[in-house]
Each structure stands twice: as C-alpha cells, then as structure tokens.
Amino acid sequence: MYIYDQYDQKIVDERVEQYRDQTKRxxxxxxxxxxxxxxxxxxxxxxxxxxPMLRIAVPxxxxxxxxxxxxxxxxxxxxxxxxxxxxxxxxxxxxxxxxEVPDILAELASVEMHAIQTSGNCIRNTTTxxxxxxxxxxxxxxxxxxxxxRQWSTLHPEFAFLPRKFKIAVCGSEEDRxxxxxxxxxxxxVKNDRGETGFHVYVGGGLGRTPVIASSxxxxxxxxxxxxxxxxxxxxxNRYGNRDNKYKARIKILVRAWTPEVFAKRVEAEWExxxxxxxxxxxxxxxxxxxxxxxxxxxSVDSAAVDAELQSQxxxxxxxxxxxxxxxxxxxxxxxxxxxxxxKPAGVAPGDVTDRQLDIIADLADRYSxxxxxxxxxxxxxxxxVLKTELFELWQQAKEAGLATPNIGTINxxxxxxxxxxxxxxxxxxxxxxxxIQRKFDDLDYVYDLGDLELNISGCMNxxxxxxxxxxxxxxxxxxxxxxxxxxxxxxANKDAALGKVLxxxxxxxxxxxxxxxxxxxxxxxxxxxxxxxxxxxxxGIEKFKERVYAPAS
Amino acid sequence: MHQHPxxxxxxxAVVDNSWQLVAAESESLPxxxxxxxxxxxxANQQQLADHSGNVGVWIDSHEEIEEFAGSxxxxxxxxxxxxxxxxxxxxxxxxxxxxxxxxxxxxRAVGQFIRDQLFMMQRCGFNAxxxxxxxxxxxxxxxxxxxxxxxxxxxxxxxxxxxxxR
Ligand code: SF4
Numbered sequence: 001m002y003i004y005d006q007y008d009q010k011i012v013d014e015r016v017e018q019y020r021d022q023t024k025r026x027x028x029x030x031x032x033x034x035x036x037x038x039x040x041x042x043x044x045x046x047x048x049x050x051x052p053m054l055r056i057a058v059p060x061x062x063x064x065x066x067x068x069x070x071x072x073x074x075x076x077x078x079x080x081x082x083x084x085x086x087x088x089x090x091x092x093x094x095x096x097x098x099x100e101v102p103d104i105l106a107e108l109a110s111v112e113m114h115a116i117q118t119s120g121n122c123i124r125n126t127t128t129x130x131x132x133x134x135x136x137x138x139x140x141x142x143x144x145x146x147x148x149x150r151q152w153s154t155l156h157p158e159f160a161f162l163p164r165k166f167k168i169a170v171c172g173s174e175e176d177r178x179x180x181x182x183x184x185x186x187x188x189x190v191k192n193d194r195g196e197t198g199f200h201v202y203v204g205g206g207l208g209r210t211p212v213i214a215s216s217x218x219x220x221x222x223x224x225x226x227x228x229x230x231x232x233x234x235x236x237x238n239r240y241g242n243r244d245n246k247y248k249a250r251i252k253i254l255v256r257a258w259t260p261e262v263f264a265k266r267v268e269a270e271w272e273x274x275x276x277x278x279x280x281x282x283x284x285x286x287x288x289x290x291x292x293x294x295x296x297x298x299x300s301v302d303s304a305a306v307d308a309e310l311q312s313q314x315x316x317x318x319x320x321x322x323x324x325x326x327x328x329x330x331x332x333x334x335x336x337x338x339x340x341x342x343x344k345p346a347g348v349a350p351g352d353v354t355d356r357q358l359d360i361i362a363d364l365a366d367r368y369s370x371x372x373x374x375x376x377x378x379x380x381x382x383x384x385x386v387l388k389t390e391l392f393e394l395w396q397q398a399k400e401a402g403l404a405t406p407n408i409g410t411i412n413x414x415x416x417x418x419x420x421x422x423x424x425x426x427x428x429x430x431x432x433x434x435x436x437i438q439r440k441f442d443d444l445d446y447v448y449d450l451g452d453l454e455l456n457i458s459g460c461m462n463x464x465x466x467x468x469x470x471x472x473x474x475x476x477x478x479x480x481x482x483x484x485x486x487x488x489x490x491x492x493a494n495k496d497a498a499l500g501k502v503l504x505x506x507x508x509x510x511x512x513x514x515x516x517x518x519x520x521x522x523x524x525x526x527x528x529x530x531x532x533x534x535x536x537x538x539x540x541g542i543e544k545f546k547e548r549v550y551a552p553a554s
Numbered sequence: 555m556h557q558h559p560x561x562x563x564x565x566x567a568v569v570d571n572s573w574q575l576v577a578a579e580s581e582s583l584p585x586x587x588x589x590x591x592x593x594x595x596x597a598n599q600q601q602l603a604d605h606s607g608n609v610g611v612w613i614d615s616h617e618e619i620e621e622f623a624g625s626x627x628x629x630x631x632x633x634x635x636x637x638x639x640x641x642x643x644x645x646x647x648x649x650x651x652x653x654x655x656x657x658x659x660x661x662r663a664v665g666q667f668i669r670d671q672l673f674m675m676q677r678c679g680f681n682a683x684x685x686x687x688x689x690x691x692x693x694x695x696x697x698x699x700x701x702x703x704x705x706x707x708x709x710x711x712x713x714x715x716x717x718x719x720r
Contacts, residue, residue, distance in 0.1 A: 007703055007719055018700045022670060035668050038640055121640065151705045151715070157677035158649055158708070161642025227714075238646050273654060278714060279707045285716040 001062050001372060002147045002292045004112045011154065012109045015116055019043050020102035027099065042122055042160065044115030045101055053422070054093045054101060055118040056108060060128045060146035060170075061089035061375040065362035068373055070111040072358035078104050083358070085343060085351040087415055087466055088167070089127050089375040090118055094422060121249075122160050123153035123234070126168045129177040130376040133293060134331035134338055134384045140189045140197055142172030144289040145226070148281070152227050159234045163241035164249035166234070167206070179377065179493040181205045181214045182469065184251045185233060190220065197223045203233060203263065204255030207463035211499045212252040215260035217267060224281045225271075231279065232271035236263070296370045296385055301335030306388045313392050322406040322444065323395050331384065337391060338384040340376070341398055342405040342413065346438035349431045350416040351379035360401040368394050378415055380408065411453045411520075412438045415466050419459030419476060420483065426459035428476025428483035433457055433512055440513045450520060453533045456491070469493040471534045472519065473500045474512065485512050489519070489545060490537050501542055504550050518548045555635060555665050561691060562684040564660065566698055568691045571684065573631060575612060575664060589633050589664075592622055612664060615643040623655040632657065633684070636665035645678045652679035652709045672697040679709035 004012070019039075026036045040046075044055040056071070071091060075083050078100055084092040096104060108114055117124055126149045128142040129135060149168060153159075159166075169180040172189045180186035186202035199221045205214030221229050242248040255263045314321035327340045341361065344350045353361070361381060365373045368390055369383035376382055381403075386394060398404040407413045414437065417423065419430030434457055441447050456470030460477075467473030473488035485507050488500030507515055520533075522545050527536045537545070557575040561568055573587045576594070583590070586607040595602060595611045602609050610631030613619060626632060632651060634644040644663065651657040662682035663675055672683060676698055685694070705715045 005720075007715055010703060011701060011705070014701045018670075031668075031670075035639065035670075039670055121642075154705055155674070155701070156706055157674040157704065158645045159642070160671075160674055161640050161645070235646050239643055243641060243643075277707070278712055278717065282717070285720060288716075288720055 001064060001143075002059075002289070008151075009109075009112070012112070012114045012116070015043075015114060015155070016102060016105045016109050019105060023098070023102050038120050038161070040101075041120035042117055043101075043105070044118035045096075045098070046119060047098075051095045052098050052101070054096045054104065054115060055086070056091045056093070056113060056115050057118045057125050058090050058113075058375050059150045060126055060132070060143055061130055061377075062143065063373045063375065064111075065365040065371040065373065067111045067113055068358050068362040068365070070107060070113070072355040072362070074104055074107055075355045075358070081355045082352055083355075084349070084418065085353070085375050085379045085381070087377050087379060087417070087464060088125055089130075089377055090125055091375070092418075094418075116154055119165075121162045121164050121166075123156060123162075123166045123168065126150055126153070126170060127178055127183075127377060128170045129173055130374045130382045131177060131329065131331070131338055131384065132172060133295070134333065134336070135173050135175075135177075136330065136332040137174035138172055138332070139174070139191060140172050141290075141293055142170040142178075142189060143293045144286070145170050145172075145187070145189070145223075147289050147292070148226065148286070149230070152230065152279075156234075158231075159238055162234070162238055163243045164246065164251075166237070166251070168230075174495075176493070176495045176497075179466075179469065179497070181495075181497045182207055182211075182466075182493065183214065185230070186214045187226075192220055199223065199226060201229065201233075204252040204260070206250055206252050207466060207468050208250065209247055209461045209463075210250075210252065211463070211468040212256065213497050213499070214252075215255060215263075217260055217264035223286065224283075225275060226281060227279045228274040228277055229267075229271055231274055232267050236266050236270055240266075295333070298333050298336065298385075299387065301387070301389070303334045306335055310388060310391065319399075319406070320392060320395055322448070323399075323404055324391070325448070326406045326408045326410065327404070328391065333385070335388055336385050337388050338382055339386055339391070339394065339398075340408045341381040341383065341403040342407055343380050343403075344407060344413050344438070345402055345405040346412070346442065347435060349418075349421075350414055350434050353381075357401055357403060360397070361403070364394060364397060378408075378413060380413070406444070407447065409452045409454075410447045411441055411450055411455050411472075411516075412447060414438075414455040414457060415470070416457040417459050417465035419457070419465075423459060423464075425462060426476060427461075427478040428459050428485060428509075430457040430459040430465060430474075430476060433474060433485065433509065436509075436513045437516060440517065450523070451530075451532055454491075454493075455516075466493070467491070468499045469497070470500065471532075471537070472516065477506050479506065482508075484508060487512070487515060487519075487549070489542055490534065492534060503542065504546055515549045519545050522548050556684070556686045559684060559686075562662070562682060563691055563695055564662075564682040566695055568695070573608075573610065575633065578614075589631060589662075592617065592626065596622055596625065610660075613647060615641050615647065617647075619647055619650055619655075623651065623657075627655060627657055629659060631660045631662055631682075633662040633664045634680070636663060636667040639666045639668045639671065641666075645674065648675070648679040649709060669694040669697050673700040677704065677706075677708040677710050 169183040171180040188200040201218040202214035374382040420426035458465035458467040469491040491500030612633035
C-alpha cells in the first residue's frame with residue numbers, strides 16, 4: 001500500500017496543528033459556531049444527536065495492521081471501545097470529546113492517517129472496489145489512481161468550499177463493485193484500441209433526495225490528463241452549481257439542468273485552457289505511485305491438492321462449508337483467496353466492531369494477508385491474498401472473534417445507516433429494523449436458499465444507507481411525528497445500475513418485517529431455477545409484490 | 555461589506571487602507587481612491603477617467619469575469635466579494651484573473667471570508683485581505699503560513715509537488 005514520504009507526512013502533520021489552533025480559538029470564543037462548522041466538518045467532526053462524531057478517512061478502503069491497531073487504541077482511550085465502518089469505506093468514532101479531537105488527529109497522523117475532508121462541502125474520500133488488485137475481472141488496479149486523486153484533492157485550494165459535498169469513485173473491473181455510477185464523478189478504467197489506459201468519465205450520479213445515475217461525458221480520457229480534467233469539472237461545478245438551495249446543490253442537478261451534452265461542452269471548453277498544463281501527470285509519477293501497489297510474494301501452490309483438501313474440510317464441517325460459500329472469493333492468483341469478515345452478526349449494529357475485534361483483525365491480517373486490511377462499502381472487512389491452505393485455520397480464529405458469520409451477500413448482510421439512534425437528521429431508527437430482520441431470518445438454510453439479496457436501510461432521504469440501490473430498500477419517513485418506513489424494490493448498484501421503485505404506502509415498524517417476509521414468499525413462489533430476487537422482480541414486475549403486502553388481512 | 559476599514563492585510567503585512575468601496579446601490583462617488591462595482595465601471599469609464607483618486611473595481615462572486623476580464627486588466631486593484639464565507643466561487647475567480655488573464659495588480663478579498671481561509675486564498679492569487687469584522691490582523695496573518703507545502707498547482711506554485719520533489 002502507499003507509504004507517505006516526508007511531504008505527505010508534513011502536510012498531514014500541519015493539518016493537525018492548524019486544526020488544533022482552530023479548536024483552541026473556537027473554545028476561546030474567537031471563532032463563532034457558524035464559522036467553526038465548516039472548519040470542523042472538513043476535518044470529519046459532526047455534532048450529532050448525542051455527542052460529536054468523528055469520521056476518519058480510510059483512503060479507498062485500504063489499511064495496514066498497524067493502522068487498525070491504532071484505531072483500536074484510539075477507540076479505547078478516547079471513545080467507548082468500538083467503532084463504526086461506513087458505506088464510504090471510512091471509520092466513525094461515535095463518542096469523542098471535541099476538546100480531544102486534535103489529539104486524536106495527532107495519533108492518526110503518527111500512522112499516516114487523517115480525517116481530512118471526510119465531511120463538509122468539499123471533495124471527499126475516493127472509493128473503489130474492495131477486491132482491487134486481486135479481482136480476476138480487473139482491467140487495471142484502480143488504487144494507484146485513487147491515491148493520485150487523494151493527493152490532488154487533499155486541501156485543494158480552489159475547491160474547499162463547493163456548493164455541496166463531492167464524491168469520486170474509480171472502477172477498474174468488468175463488474176462494478178464501487179457503485180461508481182452513483183457518484184458525482186465516476187471514473188471507469190478502460191483501454192483504447194492501442195492498449196493505452198484511460199478513463200471513461202461519468203458525472204452527476206448520486207443518491208440522496210434525488211437519486212440519479214451518472215451520465216457519460218467523455219468516453220476516453222488519456223490517463224495523463226486525469227488531474228487537469230478533474231480540475232475542469234470541479235471548476236465548472238464550483239462556479240455554476242446552485243448555492244441557494246442545498247437540495248439543489250449537487251452536481252447532478254446542474255448536469256440535469258444543462259443536459260449532459262452541454263455540461264460536457266462546458267467542461268471541455270474549460271479543459272482547453274488546462275490541458276497539457278503543469279498538472280499533467282508524467283510517467284515517472286504514475287510509476288512511482290504504482291510501485292506501492294505491487295503484488296506480494298505469492299507462493300506457488302498445487303491448486304488441485306489444495307482444493308481437494310478444502311473440499312474434505314468442508315465436507316466435515318458444515319459451518320466452514322457455509323463460510324466458504326458465502327465469505328470466500330476466488331482471486332486471480334491461483335492458490336489464494338479473498339475472505340470477508342462479516343460485521344453483521346445479529347444483535348450488533350451493522351458495521352460496528354469493538355477495539356478487541358480490531359486488534360484481532362490486525363493479527364489475522366499479519367498472519368494471513370500480508371498485513372493489509374480492506375474496508376468495503378457494504379460495511380464489512382476483506383482480507384485478500386490468503387493462502388487457501390490457511391483458510392480453515394483463519395476461519396476458526398475469525399469465528400471465535402465473532403467475525404465469521406457466513407452471511408455475505410445475503411439478506412442479513414444489509415447496509416444500514418446509523419439512523420435515529422445516532423443521527424440528528426433521521427426520521428426513523430434503522431438499526432432496530434436491521435436487527436429485527438436478522439432475528440426473523442435466522443434460519444441459514446432459508447437465507448442461503450434466497451441467495452444473493454441486497455437489503456439497504458436509510459433513516460431518512462439523505463440515503464446514507466443506500467436504500468435506492470438495494471434490491472429491497474427501506475427508508476425511514478416521518479408521519480406526524482411517528483416513525484414509518486417506505487419499502488422500495490428493484491434497485492441495483494451494479495453495471496446495470498437501477499433505482500428502486502416505491503412499493504406503496506409506508507408501514508409501521510412492526511409491519512416491516514412481516515412485509516419483507518411476504519416479499520420473499522412472492523419471490524420464492526415465482527422464481528425460475530436459480531433466478532435471483534432481483535431478476536425475478538425484473539421479470540414479473542412490482543404488482544405481485546404489492547398485492548401481497550397490501551392484501552387485506554384474511 | 556465594510557466600505558472603508560482603516561487597515562487591511564497586503565502582501566503578508568498590515569497596511570493602511572486608502573481605498574473606499576462603493577456599494578452597488580450607491581448614488582454618488584466619494585473623493586479619493588475608490589473601488590466601484592464592475593458594471594458601474596463598464597458603464598462609466600469616461601467619467602471615471604476624470605476621477606480625483608485611483609479607481610479599481612470590485613466583482614461579486616457570481617459574476618462572469620470572462621465578459622470583462624480583458625477590460626480591467628490595467629486597474630491597480632480588483633476586489634472580489636465573498637457574500638458568505640462558504641461561497642467558494644471567489645477562489646476560482648481569483649485564479650482565472652491571475653492564470654488566464656495574467657492580472658498582476660492587487661487582488662483583494664472583501665466581504666465575509668474568514669481568517670482560516672487565508673492560506674488557500676493566497677494560493678488562488680489573492681494578495682490582499684480586507685476583513686469586514688474587527689479582527690487582530692497581525693494574528694490573522696499567521697494563517698497565511700498554515701502549510702509549508704501543497705500538492706496542487708496554483709498561483710503561488712505553478713508546478714505540482716510531484717514534479718518538484720519526486
Ligand atoms: S440516511 Fe439520514 S438518518 Fe441515516 S445517517 Fe444519513 S442522514 Fe442520518
């Protein structure tokens with residue numbers, strides 16, 4: 001993974017000192033609440049319903065074991081001994097004290113971490129595929145490009161006060177695991193017919209109140225022009241994005257108002273001035289950054305023998321076999337696999353882990369995955385590059401730590417925002433809904449039979465729980481001061497990205513779980529062969545589901 | 555906007571201010587050095603040529619500088635207004651003035667910006683800061699040095715960090 005040089009380190013250290021001084025002046029009454037708000041947000045600090053919340057950046061979801069141990073220690077010293085993994089691959093502390101945040105930031109800086117631009121109306125953490133570098137359908141490793149974007153966006157002098165937050169995702173594979181079409185800018189790595197790398201550039205995607213799938217504005221941007229082109233897009237947005245109404249301020253609204261064609265023309269016109277300028281990337285910088293993402297020293301293994309051994313272990317241990325099915329993924333290097341540690345056991349808020357579990361995750365990474373840890377937008381943890389011969393051992397240890405729930409990709413692996421338990425914007429709680437669903441669907445055979453199913457829950461229209469792109473989406477709504485839930489069907493985050501359709505009037509919390517069960521019944525009754533929930537829905541439409549859920553009780 | 559504070563920051567020093575800002579709705583011009591709204595300047599160039607003091611303009615954050623940038627290039631001062639400190643358009647306007655239109659005079663921030671924005675503003679080409687509120691200018695000056703280096707190309711540093719150090 002990328003390692004800071006003296007310049008990277010200095011910038012992060014100076015940011016800590018700048019923020020320390022800002023906090024001091026705020027506490028001394030020299031900075032008003034209104035002025036401090038964006039200053040703290042640009043350093044990841046929210047003031048939430050119960051306490052401040054600090055969001056720590058995990059650039060493109062990659063961490064070292066040393067960093068994970070530091071997070072564990074911070075959560076012990078400054079918080080309540082647990083942290084939350086977010087849908088943007090970041091980490092949140094739920095109970096830090098405002099006065100201590102500068103010290104937390106200094107601790108983070110000591111392991112090459114920060115909270116820069118994890119919130120506020122600026123360029124946020126760039127995200128990508130959790131299987132980058134090991135996916136067999138990869139065109140090119142997206143991580144060096146994410147790092148180049150990280151450096152360019154860090155404290156960018158022109159774009160710190162945008163109309164609204166700004167999110168970029170990079171997709172480097174055939175299958176989309178980064179939901180890149182749902183970002184303000186989605187960059188897809190592509191090759192032209194001469195085999196040169198470039199980017200297919202999309203803009204204006206996003207969830208929130210007005211969910212939109214991004215539009216293509218340039219099919220092939222040669223790689224060296226990445227930063228000047230991004231500068232051009234951001235400058236057009238910074239100047240012309242709506243600043244009067246925060247609900248109309250995302251770039252998607254501007255793209256729609258102008259049409260993608262006109263928007264593209266404006267960007268190209270701006271880019272004419274910047275193209276081939278000094279920010280143009282050179283080969284040596286691209287190679288320098290790439291050199292941090294080289295393959296580890298893989299051993300050569302006798303694949304056939306390893307697979308036979310795994311099969312016999314699976315035959316002997318049903319639970320291991322389930323875990324292999326759901327939590328283990330092949331990778332392009334034979335003899336190795338990527339495993340997902342589930343942060344969604346029933347009874348725990350999705351994405352939450354304790355300090356002790358973090359230490360164990362760091363140990364597992366040191367032992368089995370070259371000391372590297374990846375966070376996912378589904379709020380789980382991936383260890384890549386695990387020798388298949390060590391899977392059984394790893395599984396036993398993960399199980400003991402409560403990290404081996406074999407539910408990845410199932411209904412119980414839901415994405416869920418913090419909701420009304422923590423978030424001051426919420427209309428309704430989301431964590432208790434997630435838990436009720438996990439408790440209801442605790443029969444593993446049934447859950448496996450349902451197969452791949454994405455269920456996403458957001459506590460309000462801001463859609464942090466990505467409800468629009470769940471095969472089943474649940475949205476908390478406020479009805480005369482009471483918490484109700486709207487159900488949506490048919491969303492998808494993949495290349496065939498689609499936004500869910502509202503099923504019907506909203507339901508009380510008690511009715512949600514029963515209704516989900518009815519939806520699943522309709523699916524099971526109607527599916528053909530191995531057809532997934534999403535495919536069945538796409539084939540038969542929403543009516544049958546609607547009828548069942550809203551049928552008068554008999 | 556504060557129209558005539560006694561002092562402001564220029565080139566990292568506290569200096570006396572001789573310039574009066576003329577509000578958009580103002581009907582008469584004061585004597586001495588004045589900063590007039592850019593559209594007023596465009597409409598009254600002849601008359602302003604006879605003004606007793608120096609003349610500069612101020613631009614609001616939403617204005618399309620492409621429409622008049624060429625015509626104001628010789629003025630000694632161009633002020634850019636921040637109607638709210640979170641309105642970041644002025645950052646782009648300043649860069650365009652310096653980098654695209656080659657403006658070398660004083661670019662002065664006026665309006666609601668805050669001290670903690672100074673480092674980035676200077677990177678975008680501002681070299682003067684006229685605060686609306688009464689603040690300790692000498693202390694604010696320190697914020698110009700919040701960072702000793704930066705990744706990006708900007709007015710103060712035309713080469714990106716990767717070409718200078720790597
Ligand atoms: S979706 Fe709404 S309730 Fe949930 S975290 Fe986001 S803002 Fe808060």
